[in-house]
Amino acid sequence: MVPKRTLYTGAQIPAIGLGTFGSDRFSGESIAAAVLGAAEVGYRHFDCAAVYGNEHLVGESLQAIMRGGVKREDLWITSKLWNDKHAPEDVIPACKQSLRDLKLDYLDLYLIHWPFRNYHRPGASGTERDPNAKPYSHDEYMETWQQLERLVE
Template sequence: MSNDIINPDLVPQRILRGGDKMPAIGMGTFGSDRFSAEDIAAAVKGAAEVGFRLFDCAAVYGNEHLIGEVFEDIMKSGIKREELFITSKVWNDMHGKGDVMLSCAKTLKDLRLDYIDLYFVHWPFRNFHPKGAPPDYHNKDARPFSIEQYMETWYQMERLQKAGYVKHIGASNMTIPKLKELIKYATIMPSAIEMELHPCFQQPELFKFVLDHGIQPIGFCPIGSPTRPDRDKTSEDYIDIEDPVIVEIAKAHNVHPAVICIKWAVQRGQTPIPFSIYRNEYASNLRCAVEDPLTEEEMKKIEGVDKNCRLIKGQVFLWEGAKDWTDLWDVNGEITK
């Protein structure tokens, strides 16, 4: 047996609504426009070999058809479907009446699955950004958040869960004001939320809010996403893995600073979904969850490095008349109209 393999039974588990378990760390599959679908599918295969069981997918990533072939091979190799935890997401252009059902059906076909463990509304907007369009492109039909439109989408998500096509439903890229509206009208509560979480962007208020409401946070960009698309980079961004506190703790543990970011995430209670196509990196990511935990003092030190630095700003989804990307995130404490 290769020495980079981790027994999946050793990976901590999160308990979702109804008692279902989800691994406390997963494998992301968004290639940030820098890696091919073939590269990512190969990484999923390798990640399953080293012990990953949670894989975070999405229709818009354009690689689910190849990842589905890998899932089929994985299950033929002896890993049972119930040992895997697969997530996916409905994209912004499929929020209309009946479209969510169609989107889920295509994802199930592409991933070669009978059900999805957790299905998300990817963004709370119907604003579509064409592939290849410049970052400052504004869709003339883009509109601010509408709870009426969002609930039309959410009720279709609820139908999917009731029909057994998905086991759990979740939200993504939300704010406290938007979640309050969702909770007010939902008949099935979200089991999880995907949100940007890393040491320089800890979102403590939202993090506490979702935990208080029984919603499991899944954190993307757990190491600060150094390979994120160029459109999402600004000169004001902090680099988590270069933060002096992170670097100091990494030296004490004799590991790369990225490892510390992931350890912190797992121990804090969120589920990080780091991405890499390199076996040594994703094997190391998984090992973070089971070996050499951070001390309480180290966790406290990392809590102090928060810079409130959002990296994935979503500015490509802005509507005409919006001030800037902060309008997407309700920075004044109420939904921006």
């Protein structure tokens, strides 16, 4: 059994999870199969992100896991808000899209993937910075964070 860590809210997050990044090297179907395999050996934490381009396939695997008898409340699903969705009006719709793609009613954790709104262009390598990127703004970051807080309510 995977150990859990208790967060300040009382929620318990599995200490080991499967990251679903890799669609740049593996097919989405391979990632979805990895989710199923991980669940079979006891994983319950799955780390996702819209930018990985595979949440719809991961969602199908999550549904299969639950049809197989694992309760939703026994899973911990994380997803992340991508750089181009930091504008306050984009945060909630982006989360709702991840929920639709993952075929879930809620996420256990929704993170800001990267603190800069447009640091990397979509499809850019991890080392390539967008030459038009704006510098980090704490005020903008907090506007994004405030919208994330609304998702909890």
